[in-house]
Each structure stands twice: as structure tokens, then as C-alpha cells.
Amino acid sequence: MSWLSWILIGLIMGAIARSVLPGRTNGGWITSLIIGIVGAILGGWIASAAFGVESNTGFFSFTTWLWAFIGSLLVLVIWGAVTGRKKA
Numbered sequence: 001m002s003w004l005s006w007i008l009i010g011l012i013m014g015a016i017a018r019s020v021l022p023g024r025t026n027g028g029w030i031t032s033l034i035i036g037i038v039g040a041i042l043g044g045w046i047a048s049a050a051f052g053v054e055s056n057t058g059f060f061s062f063t064t065w066l067w068a069f070i071g072s073l074l075v076l077v078i079w080g081a082v083t084g085r086k087k088a
Contacts, residue, residue: 006037006040006041006044006068007037007040009040009064009065009068010033010036010037010038010039010040010041010068010072011033011036011037012036013036013039013040013065013068013069013071013072014032014033014034014035014036014037014039014040014072014076015029015032015033015036016069016072017032017036017039017069017072017073017076018032018036018076020073027079027083031079032076035072035075035076035079036072036075036076038071038075039068039071039072039073039074039075039076040068040071040072041071042071042074042075043067043068043069043070043071043072043074044064044067044068044071045071046067046070046071047063047067
């Protein structure tokens with residue numbers, strides 16, 4: 001899959017992951033979208049390195065979207081822990 005595909009998936013997953021997490025994350029939506037991109041790329045890398053999942057399975061593959069979501073959620077949780085998330 002191309003980098004542009006991972007960026008697009010990251011934008012979508014960053015928005016979804018932010019809406020799933022309780023409370024407000026520091027940095028606003030732009031930060032969440034950027035973190036989503038980083039998380040999607042990280043999720044793809046983890047899937048490939050740890051589990052042997054092919055990163056070129058396609059844009060519409062369920063595993064691609066699942067690992068992008070897991071990576072985005074993981075990076076958003078780490079970001080919240082580092083910056084001190086606010087309680088809702």
C-alpha cells in the first residue's frame with residue numbers, strides 16, 4: 001500500500017480513535033489527526049513485524065483498517081499519558 005493510503009487511513013482512524021477515547025485529549029483535532037497518521041503507520045509496521053501481516057493487502061482490507069485503528073488508539077493513549085489528559 002502507498003504512503004498516501006496510510007495517510008488517508010490515519011486521518012480517518014485518528015478521528016475515530018479520538019471519538020472513542022473518553023475525556024478531552026490535549027492538542028485538538030489537528031493533533032489527533034496527525035497522531036492518527038503516525039498511529040496508522042505504526043499499526044501497519046507492528047502488524048508486519050510482529051505478526052507477518054502483509055502491509056500491501058489493500059486499502060479495503062479489514063486487517064489494514066484494524067491495525068491502523070489499533071495503532072492510532074495506542075498512539076493517542078500514549079499522547080494522553082505524556083501530555084496529561086483532561087477529565088471530561
